Amino acid sequence: MKTKLIIIILTLCAKLPLRLNHLLGTWLGKLLMLINNEQKRIANINIKKCFPELSPDEQQQLLKQNLIETGKLFFEFSRAWLGDKEHFLETIVEVHGEEHLKQGLEKGNGVILAAPHLGNWEAAGFYISAHYPITNLYRPPRMAGIGKIIRDAREHYNATLVPTTAKGVRALYQALNRNEVVGILPDQDPRESGGLFAPFFGFQANTITLLSRLADKSHATILLFYGERLPDSRGFALHISPAPAEIYDASLEQSVTIVNQMVEQGVRRIPAQYQWGYKRFLTRPEGEKDFYDEH
Numbered sequence: 001m002k003t004k005l006i007i008i009i010l011t012l013c014a015k016l017p018l019r020l021n022h023l024l025g026t027w028l029g030k031l032l033m034l035i036n037n038e039q040k041r042i043a044n045i046n047i048k049k050c051f052p053e054l055s056p057d058e059q060q061q062l063l064k065q066n067l068i069e070t071g072k073l074f075f076e077f078s079r080a081w082l083g084d085k086e087h088f089l090e091t092i093v094e095v096h097g098e099e100h101l102k103q104g105l106e107k108g109n110g111v112i113l114a115a116p117h118l119g120n121w122e123a124a125g126f127y128i129s130a131h132y133p134i135t136n137l138y139r140p141p142r143m144a145g146i147g148k149i150i151r152d153a154r155e156h157y158n159a160t161l162v163p164t165t166a167k168g169v170r171a172l173y174q175a176l177n178r179n180e181v182v183g184i185l186p187d188q189d190p191r192e193s194g195g196l197f198a199p200f201f202g203f204q205a206n207t208i209t210l211l212s213r214l215a216d217k218s219h220a221t222i223l224l225f226y227g228e229r230l231p232d233s234r235g236f237a238l239h240i241s242p243a244p245a246e247i248y249d250a251s252l253e254q255s256v257t258i259v260n261q262m263v264e265q266g267v268r269r270i271p272a273q274y275q276w277g278y279k280r281f282l283t284r285p286e287g288e289k290d291f292y293d294e295h
Contacts, residue, residue, distance in 0.1 A: 003145035010146075013075050014083035018091060019233040021075035028075075029068030040067060043276035045292055050201035051271070065272040072229065073120060080122035081146075081153040092127050093230070097223075097240035101132070101181070104221030110176030112215055113225040114243075116187040116263045117275035122154075123236045124227035128181060129159035135175035136183040139164050164193075169210065176218040183225075184211045186259050187275075189283050197285055198257040201264055206283035212255035215248070222247060224262045228270055239266070 013021060032040050040063070047063050054062065079088045104111040113128065115121055128134050136154070138161035140147040151161055160175075162168035172182050189195070190208045197204040215222050222243040227236045247258045267274045281291040 003143045006143070007146060007149070010078040011082050013078035014081070016075075016078075018076075018079070018235070021079065022072045022233045025070075025072030025075045026068050028071030029064070030071075032067040032071065033064050039070065039277040042279055042292060043067065043070075045294065046276045046280065049203065049291075052202075062272060063276075066274070066276050069229065069273045070275075070277060076120055076229075077122060080120075080126065081149050085126070085153070085156050088123070089126055089130055091235040092123055092227070092238060093235040094237035095127065095240075096237065097242075098238075100221075100223055100240050100242050104223065105132075105179060105181075107221060108179050109218055110179050110220040111181045112176070112211060112218075112220045112222050113181060113183045113240075114186040114211060114222060114259060114262060115183050115225045116185065116266065117278065118226040118263075118266055119228045119270065119273045120236055121227060124225060124238055125154060125159065125183065126157070127227075127238055128183070128225075129154070129157040131158075132181045133158045133160075133175070133178075134181040134183055135160045135162060135172055137162060137164050137168055137172070137185075172210075172214060173218065176214065176220045182214065182220070184208070184214070186211055187263050187280060188278075189280060191283055195283075196253060196256050198253070198260045200260040200280070201267075203281055203291070204285055204288075205260065205281055207256045207260055209252060209256055211259060212247075212250075212252055215255070216252075219248075222259075224266055226266055229273055241266075 043066055044063050047059050051059060101111055115124060136159060141150065155161060162171040175182050186208065188208065189206045195206045195208050198207045214220065224241045227238050230237055243262055244258055247255055250258060279292060284291060
């Protein structure tokens with residue numbers, strides 16, 4: 001019933017103007033700020049620890065704005081997954097740095113987009129798949145009922161979703177060998193599948209090594225990529241920026257550190273639009289206490 005209710009809400013909201021979606025998202029975010037909930041708790045801990053330079057009032061203001069941006073994102077997903085795809089594509093009104101993507105493809109070894117959970121990643125992915133063949137890893141959501149909806153939406157244009165298995169990883173290598181684009185989420189805790197600890201906002205974060213290993217073996221170009229939500233419901237601005245040159249000669253440990261630095265730079269640019277409600281620091285180095293234990 002919960003899944004059906006969410007699908008009904010998303011279907012109805014997909015037909016609304018973006019400005020109204022954002023108004024509903026703002027109300028949802030303000031509600032989350034008023035009541036106790038896990039999204040607020042985790043975001044509050046992350047923001048307090050990652051922005052110690054902010055005063056308590058400033059941290060609370062960032063938390064409130066982050067919950068509002070999260071609310072907007074929820075309603076934006078309705079447009080991406082169940083709305084008119086061409087109309088949704090039209091909400092992308094600015095693209096910065098696309099020349100880096102084109103230059104990377106001209107080199108002939110493919111391009112890896114490091115696309116963190118920043119802004120609206122569905123909008124960003126739509127633009128790329130509408131203009132370039134792209135292969136992305138895909139892990140079905142916990143609510144199986146919306147899995148097909150998400151998959152169909154993401155594959156509407158030129159995207160291919162592959163599983164988070166050895167077969168899926170081989171598909172990523174094959175896409176790079178064809179001089180295509182590959183999308184990787186660089187800011188997820190790999191947990192049981194392993195990773196390397198590297199600094200992120202001053203804390204050690206368990207970081208995936210797949211992106212760095214792909215780049216090392218394929219010699220692909222690495223780019224940071226995210227979609228910023230613009231003020232006043234004007235739409236989205238996409239940002240594409242090159243990785244530091246030293247990443248291509250770095251060791252695996254150095255490479256994942258540089259990837260985290262790239263993501264952090266993007267987040268610091270629009271901190272309210274990051275997924276602070278995610279337990280990015282859940283896995284801790286041996287001997288460290290639970291990052292999210294408030295006692």
